[in-house]
Amino acid sequence: xxxxxxxxxxxxxxxxxxxxxxxxxxxxxxxxxxxxxxxxxxxxxxxxxxxxxxxxxxxxxxxxxxxxxxxxxxxxxxxxxxxxxxxxxxxxxxxxxxxxxxxxxxxxxxxxxxxxxxxxxxxxxxxxxxxxxxxxxxxxxxxxxxxxxxxxxxxxxxxxxxxxxxxxxxxxxxxxxxxxxxxxxxxxxxxxxxxxxxxxxxxxxxxxxxxxxxxxxxxxxxxxxxxxxxxxxxxxxxxxxxxxxxxxxxxxxxxxxxxxxxxxxxxxxxxxxxxxxxxxxxxxxxxxxxxxxxxxxxxxxxxxxxxxxxxxxxxxxxxxxxxxxxxxxxxxxxxxxxxxxxxx
Numbered sequence: 525x526x527x528x529x530x531x532x533x534x535x536x537x538x539x540x541x542x543x544x545x546x547x548x549x550x551x552x553x554x555x556x557x558x559x560x561x562x563x564x565x566x567x568x569x570x571x572x573x574x575x576x577x578x579x580x581x582x583x584x585x586x587x588x589x590x591x592x593x594x595x596x597x598x599x600x601x602x603x604x605x606x607x608x609x610x611x612x613x614x615x616x617x618x619x620x621x622x623x624x625x626x627x628x629x630x631x632x633x634x635x636x637x638x639x640x641x642x643x644x645x646x647x648x649x650x651x652x653x654x655x656x657x658x659x660x661x662x663x664x665x666x667x668x669x670x671x672x673x674x675x676x677x678x679x680x681x682x683x684x685x686x687x688x689x690x691x692x693x694x695x696x697x698x699x700x701x702x703x704x705x706x707x708x709x710x711x712x713x714x715x716x717x718x719x720x721x722x723x724x725x726x727x728x729x730x731x732x733x734x735x736x737x738x739x740x741x742x743x744x745x746x747x748x749x750x751x752x753x754x755x756x757x758x759x760x761x762x763x764x765x766x767x768x769x770x771x772x773x774x775x776x777x778x779x780x781x782x783x784x785x786x787x788x789x790x791x792x793x794x795x796x797x798x799x800x801x802x803x804x805x806x807x808x809x810x811x812x813x814x815x816x817x818x819x820x821x822x823x824x825x826x827x828x829x830x831x832x833x834x835x836x837x838x839x840x841x842x843x844x845x846x847x848x849x850x851x852x853x854x855x856x857x858x859x860x861x862x863x864x865x866x867x868x
Contacts, residue, residue: 533751537564538668540746542572542676542702543726545624546601547593548579552776553727553743553762554604559774560760560767561611564747569608569615570666571657572702572724573622573676576601576650581627584734602651609655619652621662622676622702629662668699668748672755677701684708684723684742692721700724700757705741707759722746722757 539561544554579586580594609617621629628646632639642648652659660666666674673695681687685708691701692710698719705726712719725744732739743762747769748755760769765776 536568536750537566538568538570538748538750539564539566540570540572540674540700540724540748541575541727542622542724542745543574543705543728544604545574545577545726545728546604547597548577548728548732550727550729550743550762552765556762556765556767556774556776557727557745558607558611560769561608563772565612566615566747569612569617570668570674571617571619572674572700573620573662574624574702575604575619575622576625578624578627581631583627587733598649605650605652605655605657609657617655617657618660618666618674619650619657620660620664620666620674620676621646623662623678626662668750668755671697671753673697673699675699675701677703680704684740685710688721688723692719695721700746702726705739707742707744707761709759720757722759725759725761727762 541557576597578594579597580591605617625646628644628649632644638644647653647659650657662676668674677687677691679687679690679694680703681690684704684706687701687704687706688708688710689712691699692712696719698721700722702724704723705728706723707725708723710721724746725742727743727745728741730739730741730743744760745762746757746759748757750756758769760767767774
């Protein structure tokens, strides 16, 4: 009977991400991925295609309002790559084109007069060299530890796992692909040993405008631990805004809204600024009179002179031009709603 030996080998952590379809990505799923990367800290990051959608270059029917959004797509994708590089500064990163990135190549082939411009190369558009991300063309294959193929995929079957089986039969090796937007796996044992192929899922929205009803898609990604030319693969689904992996839970929660502060009623001071006294004998004290009409000012009596009658008020004409109108708020006498300044 054989005994069991327990060792701790040197393990390399890898992660496979694909079918994000920026700008049609699920913001919650991508945020969960970013938080997961902070913890997982892989040594290798594989972006296996359809990361950017290139919607304006599609040959299918397009929304006219989105035709001029290509630069927005590219900017959002570069922002995502930059964030991943900042989180994992020492990881090897590989970007493999998918059929959506192939839209750019096909468009340039149809407009060969601009095809030679270096600024239109996808490596330049996505800042791959600046971010130290290795670029792999659509038709190129990426070996992951010799016997494990990494590619975007060019087959799509009806159900989860069916495409994995078809890809394994086509390649006759183990591997992983995207393209189907499904999570799945197919295992096979024959005279050559045991093989397995994985479908990688997606991180795009699950309500595309070009599909009626609910598509048979699953959000998620795949992680792997590699040692001595061997690998252990785990698929990580994103379900209802949650990721559970290795006993840890990442969950999208609503941000706490700040408590509403009680409204403060601010009453502005409507009292007019008192006028400066014209003579030293006059007082500048502001006296507030009670509400109501203010009687007209009378002339002072001097010595034995006969008392003068009150000055008749000079009233502006009202709407029909007749005298005797009620004083307005700005005629110096008030209408019951304004304070009255007195220099007496």
